[in-house]
Structure formats: C-alpha cells, structure tokens
Amino acid sequence: MALSAKNYENTELIRYIAMDTLDIKILKELQRDGRLSNVELSEAINLSPSPCLRRVKKLEASSVITGYSVTLDRDSVGLGMTVFVDVSLDNHQELATSAFEANVVLFDNVISCHEVSGASDYRLEVVVANLKGYESVLKQIQQLPHVKDIQSNFAIRTVKSGAPLPL
Incomplete structure (x- = not known):
C-alpha cells in the first residue's frame, strides 16, 4: 500500500x-x-x-546537501569528554517540550539533542573538557523549565563517530 x-x-x-x-x-x-x-x-x-x-x-x-563542515579532533581542541545525557520532563505537553527545546539548542556544549522513546524524553550529546565543565553544563540543564530527571552516561572510548549516511 x-x-x-x-x-x-x-x-x-x-x-x-x-x-x-x-x-x-x-x-x-x-x-x-x-x-x-x-x-x-x-x-x-x-x-x-x-x-x-x-x-x-x-x-x-533542494536541501539534500545542507552544508559543508570540517571534523575536529575533540581532544586537540580541549573537549575530550563526551557525556550522553538522558533528560525526562515533568509533562509532555507542547508548552513543556517547546520550552525545553528552545533552551537546550542555545547550549554550545550540547552538540546533539534527540527526542527519544523509552525511559527518557531526550538524549543529549554533551562535550566538555573535564568533570568540572560537565558539572557546569549539568547545573544549567537542571535549571531548565520542566526538567524532572537527568541520567548521565560518560563515554569511555569512541568506537565509531561521524560516519557517512549509508546511501
């Protein structure tokens, strides 16, 4: 069909x-x-x-190609720590999701944000120099409207990243 x-x-x-x-x-x-x-x-x-x-x-x-960029070595530019942050909101109404999304896109250290299914509502990829840098970002995320719960997963080692789309 x-x-x-x-x-x-x-x-x-x-x-x-x-x-x-x-x-x-x-x-x-x-x-x-x-x-x-x-x-x-x-x-x-x-x-x-x-x-x-x-x-x-x-x-x-036609926006199939949306831009051109360069890939940087995170360690070389002082952003060697990657943290995947699962965020749950206190409700799923449009006001809550819109407020969260409008704020999180302003965080320079959040390099990707996905609305996901499962135990949390969003998964963020955060890059920072060290734990102190993550603590600062974490405090900012905690202060966003409608944030109920945050779970952090620290990347130990990158096995694959930035792969091309499988055309």
Whole structure:
C-alpha cells in the first residue's frame, strides 16, 4: 500500500527528492571528502565538470546537501569528554517540550539533542573538557523549565563517530 501525506495525523509532508545513481555517487564522494573540487568530484564519478556542478547545485537547492563542515579532533581542541545525557520532563505537553527545546539548542556544549522513546524524553550529546565543565553544563540543564530527571552516561572510548549516511 502506498503511503501519502493524508495517511498521517500531523500535517507534515514527507519530501523525497528524485535522485539517480550519479546523484548518489556525488553524495557518497562529498560525504567522504567535502573539500573535493568540482573537477576532482567529476573525475571520481566519471562525469564532466559542468553537469557535475549542475547536479551539486540541484542537490544544494533542494536541501539534500545542507552544508559543508570540517571534523575536529575533540581532544586537540580541549573537549575530550563526551557525556550522553538522558533528560525526562515533568509533562509532555507542547508548552513543556517547546520550552525545553528552545533552551537546550542555545547550549554550545550540547552538540546533539534527540527526542527519544523509552525511559527518557531526550538524549543529549554533551562535550566538555573535564568533570568540572560537565558539572557546569549539568547545573544549567537542571535549571531548565520542566526538567524532572537527568541520567548521565560518560563515554569511555569512541568506537565509531561521524560516519557517512549509508546511501
């Protein structure tokens, strides 16, 4: 059975961008190395530079490609401690979730925030230099409106991080 937007209770529309194998190759190469020049990219996917650039521009315009970034070594920049923080709210009404989300996105040390199912409502990924730095962030999280419970899990070692999407 085909799904359509009217099958969903909310009004969000699911948007898919039509892509062919060349578009997928472009995305794989750019995930591997976002600094590739257009010439290098076109050679890697076996396409001439002009059509390659048009495809990249189309992928950017349609928000399939949302930006380019650099990956930093956390230890080298003094943020060697990663803490996964599970946060439970005192209620699940729109006012509570909106207030929490609006505040948590302002925390520089929170590098990801996911609404999750299970025992908690949100999982945050927090990077800090040390325990004293985490204590400071923890106190700020505790003061957010509607926070009921916080559980912290300290990363011992990173096995895999920042992997490309499996296209």
